[in-house]
Amino acid sequence: MLELRNVVKTFGKDVRAVDGVSLTLDCGVVGLIGHNGAGKTTLMQMIATLTRPSGGQILFDGADIVARPQEIRRRLGYLPQDFGIYPNLSALEFMQYFAALKGVRDPARIRYLLELVNLHEQARRPAASFSGGMRRRLGIAQALLNDPDILIVDEPTAGLDPEERLRFRNLLGELGFDKLVIMSTHIVSDVESIAGQLATMDAGKLISCATPRVILDQARGRIWSANVGAAEYEQLRNRVSVLHAQREGDQVALRMVHGASPCDGARVAEPTLEEALMAQRHALRVAA
Numbered sequence: 001m002l003e004l005r006n007v008v009k010t011f012g013k014d015v016r017a018v019d020g021v022s023l024t025l026d027c028g029v030v031g032l033i034g035h036n037g038a039g040k041t042t043l044m045q046m047i048a049t050l051t052r053p054s055g056g057q058i059l060f061d062g063a064d065i066v067a068r069p070q071e072i073r074r075r076l077g078y079l080p081q082d083f084g085i086y087p088n089l090s091a092l093e094f095m096q097y098f099a100a101l102k103g104v105r106d107p108a109r110i111r112y113l114l115e116l117v118n119l120h121e122q123a124r125r126p127a128a129s130f131s132g133g134m135r136r137r138l139g140i141a142q143a144l145l146n147d148p149d150i151l152i153v154d155e156p157t158a159g160l161d162p163e164e165r166l167r168f169r170n171l172l173g174e175l176g177f178d179k180l181v182i183m184s185t186h187i188v189s190d191v192e193s194i195a196g197q198l199a200t201m202d203a204g205k206l207i208s209c210a211t212p213r214v215i216l217d218q219a220r221g222r223i224w225s226a227n228v229g230a231a232e233y234e235q236l237r238n239r240v241s242v243l244h245a246q247r248e249g250d251q252v253a254l255r256m257v258h259g260a261s262p263c264d265g266a267r268v269a270e271p272t273l274e275e276a277l278m279a280q281r282h283a284l285r286v287a288a
C-alpha cells in the first residue's frame with residue numbers, strides 16, 4: 001500500500017533529516033520510534049505530502065505521491081504534533097468546520113466520530129475547556145472525517161496522563177484493524193501493545209522495521225542482570241552499556257546489554273521491548 005524507496009530529506013547543506021529510508025507498509029499500527037531529532041516528523045510530513053522528499057520516492061498503491069498528491073491526500077488523515085484547536089468553537093462546531101473544509105456532508109459521520117472518540121457527551125462544550133487528552137481525541141476525530149486508509153499521528157501521547165494514554169492507545173489499536181496507522185513516539189510502552197511493527201529511526205536512518213517479537217528475539221541472550229557493589233558498578237559502567245541501575249542498600253541492581261557475561265554472577269535476563277530496542281542501538285554503535 002505504502003512504499004518508501006530510499007527517501008531522503010535535506011535541509012540546507014548540512015542537515016540530512018531523513019537519510020535513505022526504504023520501507024513497505026500495509027495495514028496495522030506501525031510505531032515510529034526514535035529520539036528527538038531522529039527524523040520521525042520529517043518522514044511523516046513527507047508521507048502526508050506536506051513537504052517533498054529531496055530524493056527517493058514514496059509510492060501509494062503504486063502511484064508516486066509527489067506526482068499525484070491528491071490520491072493520498074484523499075485517503076489520509078493526519079494529526080500533527082502541534083495540533084491546535086480553535087478554543088471558541090465547541091467540539092461539534094470544530095468537527096462541522098473541518099467537515100465543510102474536507103467536503104464531508106453527512107452529519108451522522110460527525111456524530112459517529114464524536115462517539116468513537118468518546119466526546120459525544122461533551123460535544124457542545126467549548127474545546128477551550130478540554131484536557132490535553134480530549135483535545136488529542138478531537139484531533140483524531142477530525143483526522144478520521146474522510147474515513148482515511150492511512151492515519152498518521154505525530155507524538156499523540158506527549159503530555160497525557162496515564163488514563164488518557166491508555167484510552168488513546170486502545171483507540172489507535174482499534175483503528176489499526178483496517179487502516180495503516182503510523183504513530184511516532186519516543187515512549188515505547190505507548191505502542192508496544194498495539195503496534196504490529198516497530199520502525200526505529202536514528203539520525204535520519206531507519207535502523208530496523210520488525211515485529212516486537214522479532215526485536216525481542218534479537219535481543220535475547222544479550223541482556224544481563226547482576227547485583228554488584230558500588231565500586232564494581234563504577235568499573236562496570238565504563239566498559240559495559242548499563243540500561244538500568246537501581247541502588248538497593250549497599251548493592252546496585254543492574255540491567256546491561258553485552259555480547260557475553262559482563263561480570264561474575266551476571267545472569268541472562270528476559271529483555272523488555274525497551275531494552276531490546278536499546279540493544280539494537282548498542283549493536284549499531286559497536287558495529288560502527
Ligand SMILES: Nc1ncnc2c1ncn2[C@@H]1O[C@H](COP(=O)(O)OP(=O)(O)OP(=O)(O)O)[C@@H](O)[C@H]1O
Binds near residue numbers: 035
Ligand atoms: N524546517 C527545518 N529546517 C531545518 N532543519 C530541520 C527542519 N525540520 C527539521 N529539521 C531538522 O531535521 C532533523 C529531524 O527533525 P524531526 O523533527 O524530523 O525529528 P523528530 O524525530 O520528529 O524529533 P522530535 O521527536 O523532536 O519531533 C532535526 O535535526 C531537525 O532539527
